[in-house]
Amino acid sequence: MSYLKDKGIEVAYKEISNLNTLNLGPTHPATHGIFQNVLTMNGEIIEDSVQTIGYIHRAFEKIAERRPYAQITVLTDRMNYCSSPINNFGWHMTVEKLIGCEVPKRAQYLRVIIMELARIADHIICDSVIAVDTGALTGFTYLFQWREKIYEIYEEICGARLTTNMGRVGGLERDFTKTAWTKLNAFLKGFPAVLEEFEQLVKRNRIFMDRTVNVGSISAQRALDYGFTGPNLRAAGVDYDVRVALPYSHYEDFSFSIPIGENGDTYDRFMVRLEEMKESLGIIRQAIDGLPEGPFHADVPDFYLPPKEDVYNKMEALIYHFKIVMGETDVPKGTVYHSVEGGNGELGFYLISDGGRSPYRLHFRRPCFIYYQAYPEMIKGSLLSDAILTMSSMNVIAGELDA
Amino acid sequence: MTAKVQETAQKLQSFLDSLSWLDKTEVNIEFDFPEAVVDKSKIHALLQEIKENPSMGFTFLTTLCGIHFPSRTGQEFCVMYQLHNLYTNERIRFYSFTQEGNPTFATITDLWPAANWMEREAFDFYGIHFEGHPNLTRILNVEDMDYHPLRKEYRLEDDTRTDKDDTYFGR
Numbered sequence: 257m258s259y260l261k262d263k264g265i266e267v268a269y270k271e272i273s274n275l276n277t278l279n280l281g282p283t284h285p286a287t288h289g290i291f292q293n294v295l296t297m298n299g300e301i302i303e304d305s306v307q308t309i310g311y312i313h314r315a316f317e318k319i320a321e322r323r324p325y326a327q328i329t330v331l332t333d334r335m336n337y338c339s340s341p342i343n344n345f346g347w348h349m350t351v352e353k354l355i356g357c358e359v360p361k362r363a364q365y366l367r368v369i370i371m372e373l374a375r376i377a378d379h380i381i382c383d384s385v386i387a388v389d390t391g392a393l394t395g396f397t398y399l400f401q402w403r404e405k406i407y408e409i410y411e412e413i414c415g416a417r418l419t420t421n422m423g424r425v426g427g428l429e430r431d432f433t434k435t436a437w438t439k440l441n442a443f444l445k446g447f448p449a450v451l452e453e454f455e456q457l458v459k460r461n462r463i464f465m466d467r468t469v470n471v472g473s474i475s476a477q478r479a480l481d482y483g484f485t486g487p488n489l490r491a492a493g494v495d496y497d498v499r500v501a502l503p504y505s506h507y508e509d510f511s512f513s514i515p516i517g518e519n520g521d522t523y524d525r526f527m528v529r530l531e532e533m534k535e536s537l538g539i540i541r542q543a544i545d546g547l548p549e550g551p552f553h554a555d556v557p558d559f560y561l562p563p564k565e566d567v568y569n570k571m572e573a574l575i576y577h578f579k580i581v582m583g584e585t586d587v588p589k590g591t592v593y594h595s596v597e598g599g600n601g602e603l604g605f606y607l608i609s610d611g612g613r614s615p616y617r618l619h620f621r622r623p624c625f626i627y628y629q630a631y632p633e634m635i636k637g638s639l640l641s642d643a644i645l646t647m648s649s650m651n652v653i654a655g656e657l658d659a
Numbered sequence: 660m661t662a663k664v665q666e667t668a669q670k671l672q673s674f675l676d677s678l679s680w681l682d683k684t685e686v687n688i689e690f691d692f693p694e695a696v697v698d699k700s701k702i703h704a705l706l707q708e709i710k711e712n713p714s715m716g717f718t719f720l721t722t723l724c725g726i727h728f729p730s731r732t733g734q735e736f737c738v739m740y741q742l743h744n745l746y747t748n749e750r751i752r753f754y755s756f757t758q759e760g761n762p763t764f765a766t767i768t769d770l771w772p773a774a775n776w777m778e779r780e781a782f783d784f785y786g787i788h789f790e791g792h793p794n795l796t797r798i799l800n801v802e803d804m805d806y807h808p809l810r811k812e813y814r815l816e817d818d819t820r821t822d823k824d825d826t827y828f829g830r
Contacts, residue, residue, distance in 0.1 A: 309798060309799065310797075310798060310799035310800060310801075313799040313800065315808065315809075317784070317809060318808060318809050318813075318815060319815065321815065322815045322816070353690060353691075354690075480718065480719055480745075481771055481772050481773060482772055482773045483719070483720055483721070483771065483773030494745070496745055501745075501748050502748065502750075590689065590690065591689045591690070591692075591694075592689075592690045593690075593691075593692060593741065593750075593752070595721075602721070604721065604722060604741075606722065606724065606739070606741070608726065617724075617726050617727075619722070619724040619739075621721060621722040621741075625776060625780075626722075626773055626776065626777070628776075629772070629773065629775055629776045630772075658799060659799075
């Protein structure tokens with residue numbers, strides 16, 4: 257491994273003539289995103305690989321240093337764009353922690369519902385794409401219809417589908433509409449059967465198991481050393497879940513189990529995500545059953561935009577609107593870190609505020625960026641086709657990787 | 660939550676006090692995090708001790724990042740380390756400072772392989788060098804970039820613009 261880094265790929269190529277260098281990416285249809293992997297191949301076996309990342313680096317951490325807090329939400333959308341609401345709410349919760357804002361229980365529960373929907377959407381993408389990469393396209397078409405239905409629910413809640421910019425500091429921008437509840441209920445009614453069907457298609461399928469069992473495995477110890485979190489860590493057998501370990505948004509009110517795997521291989525990662533979708537459905541049901549009445553946002557006029565009709569008719573609302581939009585709100589000084597369980601693992605926001613309108617420093621702990629460095633170790637000695645599967649089962653999202 | 664953080668802070672404080680080679684270090688609580696500033700010559704040894712000592716057991720490196728404080732003379736560059744004890748669910752944070760010029764810290768990639776890319780990111784963004792790092796090259800920006808963009812002297816918007824006055828639009 258180290259000889260590549262010491263000498264560069266060309267030298268290794270010239271010295272050992274039976275090794276070939278293969279450029280996988282940056283835009284390769286099998287990698288679902290912009291990743292470059294320079295593989296050193298011995299026949300079809302991968303001897304070593306070097307990753308180049310940063311193809312869609314947009315310097316979010318720098319941009320955030322000039323934006324008011326409300327405008328940073330849209331940056332978080334574009335990190336893990338498969339589950340943007342989780343990122344949005346994670347950011348809002350970070351700011352709420354900084355300003356000491358107590359969010360009403362109803363808003364917290366509504367957030368939980370949306371975040372679990374987002375987790376399902378994220379896992380739908382990952383799991384069905386794993387199936388596609390093994391050649392099972394049918395399951396993908398079944399599941400992706402339901403991802404579309406989740407996006408329709410988002411649309412009903414916030415107006416957007418993929419990059420949602422959902423919620424505000426202090427709660428949600430509006431309560432769920434009647435249509436949103438109808439669509440949510442239809443989803444909860446229809447999705448379990450489809451998930452079951454997908455599971456039956458894939459779970460014990462001989463070809464699928466041959467392709468995924470013991471492919472790209474990582475031990476629990478190595479996974480921890482590499483900073484794995486989320487489903488990838490749980491597939492290796494460590495039951496660390498931010499929702500349980502450090503509950504936020506009243507997750508402690510719900511009873512759910514954390515599915516864990518044993519071998520940390522592609523099959524385990526697939527199964528962990530599959531089971532998590534079922535747990536998420538359970539959490540959504542519990543949140544709906546226990547949904548308290550009350551306001552859907554906290555009373556923080558300094559941060560929460562007033563309703564538009566008040567802006568036109570009331571002086572205070574106009575003042576607050578102006579202050580928020582122009583970024584004139586006073587923010588307390590301090591350093592906060594808040595983490596949420598994103599689709600891929602612990603998504604953390606490390607925020608230093610010096611009292612200015614925008615953060616002094618904002619660092620995103622992006623789970624993808626941290627665990628993708630284990631990829632060379634996981635694919636070493638495996639076949640090229642397995643490397644593709646390993647990558648899709650790790651759910652490496654280019655937006656989150658490069659931020 | 661707060662009681663637990665206090666407990667962690669006390670545990671960390673007594674542990675830091677018990678290390679004879681470490682200068683007197685004070686543990687502060689910032690929101691839900693105990694944090695301490697450690698001299699950069701001691702940070703590697705301390706992190707190793709915190710990781711390997713069974714009474715502490717902070718074996719998980721959550722994150723690491725560089726920070727630039729141009730106004731703090733002699734402490735311009737900072738690296739923040741955040742550790743997690745997954746068994747007891749405690750989290751702590753360390754800072755280490757150095758002056759500008761050639762900011763250098765000891766690498767912790769020997770303790771956590773996860774630090775590899777995080778340190779490369781800190782190098783890429785701030786030009787902070789990590790001694791002993793196996794491959795300290797740029798990671799997100801292009802290799803032939805000749806500056807470190809997250810340093811505070813590089814402003815986000817064009818300096819020649821006259822239509823925007825910074826006193827009205829933040830820093």
